[in-house]
Amino acid sequence: MAVAALGLSSCADKRGGTVPYDVPNFGAPDAPIVLKTDESYHIGPGDQLAIVVFRVPEMSGDVTVDMTGNLTMPLIGQVSAVGKTADQLQTELAALLGSKYLQNPEVRVAVKTANNQRVTIDGSVKQAGIYPIAGPTTLIQAIALARGTDTDANPRRVIVFRVIGGQRQAASFDLTDIRRGGAPDPAIFGNDVIVVDGNKARQNFRDALTAVPILSIFRPF
Structure with a gap:
């Protein structure tokens, strides 16, 4: 050497x-x-997320985080996702939906495809x-x-x-x-x-x- x-x-x-x-x-x-994500994985640009809002199918589906680190959802609009875990993001989405639009919303977020x-x-x-x-x-x-x-x-x-x-x-x-x-x-x-x-x-x-x-x-x- x-x-x-x-x-x-x-x-x-x-x-x-x-x-x-x-x-x-x-x-x-x-x-x-394929990246196996866990609870410690932090969302990045280009990641595809599966978002489920229970009892509200029109707000559920796959969403891709754009290259600025944001995603867009009905009613609440643009939300910053980059750097957050799936648990952190689902807690934030539930709070945003519950503040104006839904009563006690249940939200689940999973990383479907990691970039x-x-x-x-x-x-x-x-x-x-x-x-x-x-x-x-x-x-x-x-x-x-x-x-x-x-x-x-x-x-x-x-x-x-x-x-x-x-x-x-x-x-x-x-x-x-x-x-x-x-x-x-x-x-x-x-x-x-x-x-x-x-x-x-x-x-x-x-x-x-x-x-x-x-x-x-x-x-x-």
Whole structure:
């Protein structure tokens, strides 16, 4: 692993490391695994909810949380759902309905389909985190979700981790070349993990890469 450590300590604004560039077969990932939700799951944009208002069938049905985190119901209109559990949301909906429209309403909320289209962006970006994506997304667009690269970033070394064929793989990309039009802007998929190199990010690379044998990078690991 000493070789990996040396590769990760390369100077800023340079290519390097053991993860290959210009990978011709870095294809689409495996189909997302259906997320099994429980009482601790927090609702996110794109989630489909099954809402039942007992004895009021016209207010019951499936509702999709929009990308701003809201859902819309008859009578009460727009309600913020993002970040809440199903129990919290059903309590809020019952209170809203009971305040004006129904007497002692009974409401049940269940997460019918959890949105898996999220990417993790870490390293030398201005706002690391987990972000939802909707529809086709490229690497440049994904980095923009994290407010762009940080001042200490090395844009010539960005690693994307992806599960292909049931095994985790990785490939490096050069944002400088992509921005200049010298390299294609690769597609990014739900569950990808993107790490941007930089002084603050070097430990992230070590944590991601030193957990596996050096020869297994961009081979199944």
